[in-house]
Amino acid sequence: MAVIGISFLFTLVIIGKTGEYSAVVFLAISLVAFILAISIRSLRQAAVLPSACLAVASACLLFILQTQYEYKPQISFVGQDVSIQGTVIEVQDKTDSESYRYIIKTSKVNGQDYKMKIRLSSTKLPDADYYDTISIKNATIYELGKDSSIKLYYKSIGVYIGAYTYEEIEHTKTQDKPFYYNFIKLREYIKDTIGELLPNDEGALLIAMLIGDSDSISDEAYTNFKKSGVTHLFAVSGLHTSMWSMFVYRELRNSGVRRKKSAAFASLFVLGFLALAAFTPSVMRAGIMMLIFFGGKILGREPDSLNSLGTAALFVTLSNPFCATNLGLLLSFSAALGILLLSKPISQRIKTNTNKVKSKNIRKLLNTVLNIIVITMSATIFTFPVILLSFGAVSLVSPLTNLLITNVAGMVMILSGIGVLLSAIPFISVVKMPIFFVCGLLAKFMLWCTEVFAHLPLAYVSLHNDYIIPWTIATFLLIALAIILKGDIKKNSRFVALLSLNILLCAMLFDKVINRGITKIDVADVGNGTSVIISRENHSVMIGCGGDYFAQWNIENVLFQNNTRQIDLLIIPRQQETESSAGDGILKSYAVVRKVEKPKKQDINSQITLWDDVDINCISNDSASFSTIKIGDLKILITFVPTMNVGEIPQEFLNADILVSRAKVPQGLDYKRFGIIIISDECERAQKTVKNINQNGGNSVATGGSSIEIKTHGGSDFSARRNAQ
Secondary structure (H helix, E strand, O other), rough: OOOOOOOOHHHHHHHHHHHEEEEEHHHHHHHHHHHHHOOOHHHHHHHHHHHHHHHHHHHHHHHHHHHHHHHHHHHHOOOEEEEEEEEEEEEEEOOOOOOEEEEEEEEEOOEEOOOOOOEEOOOOOOOOOOOOEEEEEEEEEEEEOOOOOOHHHHOOOOOEEEEEEEOEEEEEOOOOOOHHHHHHHHHHHHHHHHHHHOOOOHHHHHHHHHHOOOOOOHHHHHHHHHHHOOHHHHOHHHHHHHHHHHHHHHHHHOOOHHHHHHHHHHHHHHHHHHHHOOOOOOHHHHHHHHHHHHHHHHHHOOOOOHHHHHHHHHHHHOOHHHHHHOOOHHHHHHHHHHHHHHHHHHHHHHHHOOOOOOOOOHHHHHHHHHHHHHHHHHHHHHHHHHHHHOOOEEEEOOOHHHHHHHHHHHHHHHHHHHHHHHHHOHHHHHHHHHHHHHHHHHHHHHHHHHHHHHHOOOOEEEEEOOHHHHHHHHHHHHHHHHHHOOOOOOHHHHHHHHHHHHHHHHHHHHHHHHHOOOEEEEOOOOOOOOOEEEEEEOEEEEEEOOOOOOOHHHHHHHHHHHOEEEEEEEOOOOOOOHHOOOOOHHHHOOEEEOOOEEOOOOOEEEEEEOOOOOEEEEEEEEOOOOEEEEOOEEEEEEEEOOOOOOOHHHHOOOOOEEEEOOOOOOOOOHHHHHHHHEOOOOOOOOHHHHHHHHHHHEEEEEEOOEEEEEOOOOOOOOOOEEEOO
């Protein structure tokens, strides 16, 4: 099962990222490989290769069927106005635009029976609860996430489209709730109880670790956890499930309950915990593994952990093959795989040395500490590729941060869970006060640690640093070479680690030398809006911070990749959402030294010089709205309004090196006079604009689906490339 489950999952990860065409190609290749494998006697008898080929083919076939018969039929509604009848199955937070968001499971669409999940946004439905029914006469359907990684997230939870309406919604309160509603109320009770006693980031951290709800954590604290490489603590997965279920099992065994009964009760607890965690993919993986473990206890057998992991991967992805790209699942699975494959052999080798220590207490302490280090390192090594490819950056302080706070996190989870349980018992609820006092102190320690480590120089490095991918490839090649050569494992391991570290340090030094004085200009992928970020040596200037619903996420992703620690200047040229929608969120997440914002019904004409050689001019009035930038000899023109008087633009910028525009280039500008024209718009419309510009002699690219990055040394020469989100 290990081979089948792991092959099945990895195949779905690859084709989930690359699309249906890749699934067809992989299906054909795997079927040919299967025929060849069963034709060769030695391979047929081993059964490993035929099993892997069948798993790959099955994964491809399932992905194709899901795409053809579920995903594409739902996407066909995009752009239409439809009537909807359905049930609220998830209540999400209110957006900055005062719109309420819900996940609706439909029963009828346009009067016909049709079941699917839709994310509804509306200002007309402020008090809907789980399992209430709604009816909408006219809602506009759109695709969630477009071509960004947000799309993969929504696909992983089975929600492909969104809907919005400005009309009244017929809302019916449902009194007869299903049994699962009790777990929803329990989640709310946990949040309210902890939030009342610890209202700040300390309480929000406890809530995130207990039930996986990180919405209450401040943006600054979340960024610190992200830079420190410990955001996995917010994803209810293996750590949470195994810790709680084993705690229950051991306490029952210590109380004299027989093994089978303890295992059976712990299995019921796991099922309840899955419901409390909303059956997310990561917790499902861990839950299935623990159910197999306790099932073995009941039957008197010890299940193989690797086979259990493969079985869990298979069952989780069978119901929804798109969930293979869920970040929580991938982190949970890769961490578990790393611990299973690496920790035991390394721990055994360590014990051969620690057993030489004569003192039993010191030997026990050494083994405990080293075991924690080994488990942390094993999980870190296997989650490294996932983090690198998902976040576009990797935390270099992650191993140390995990070592310091992972066990503290485990203690906090157990204590806060006990505190919540005691708070529900009237006569002894007062005991919760000292428990939560201790939890608060431990949470403060975790927040302090992540803040300190996140602000260390080179705490994290971006995937967009050109040396990261070659260094990663070189390291894995060195590891492969060490395995092939065999010999002294300890000597080879030291040699690989030392050589890899030297390669990294040399590459970083070389990158610093060749990129000294380079300025980056990123046009963020914010849909039909404007956000241009100019970065140099961990400092940034931002001109415009508006766009679609995902604007803030994509802007902060660019800032994160650029190692930005503070924003020296934020310019908001207009109050419209296309230039300002993410402003409040950015101000909460980053320290902004200076903000220039256009007042309502007033003009703005600002001239600012930064970093000695960056001159910025922003003009916004009733007839024109644009910004000009000079970085040495490089000239950039940003237009905020497609319909504007281009006569107000200075003559020297009418043939700028770079033009950044929204959906349309203002009439009167000559395409041929610009080195490159960057269109910031949603994918389909942007490509149409780009095609029109290029057909008329211009050189144009669009942000639709990814940001555009430009590098310059300050001369008129520059390089441009597209960055995947």
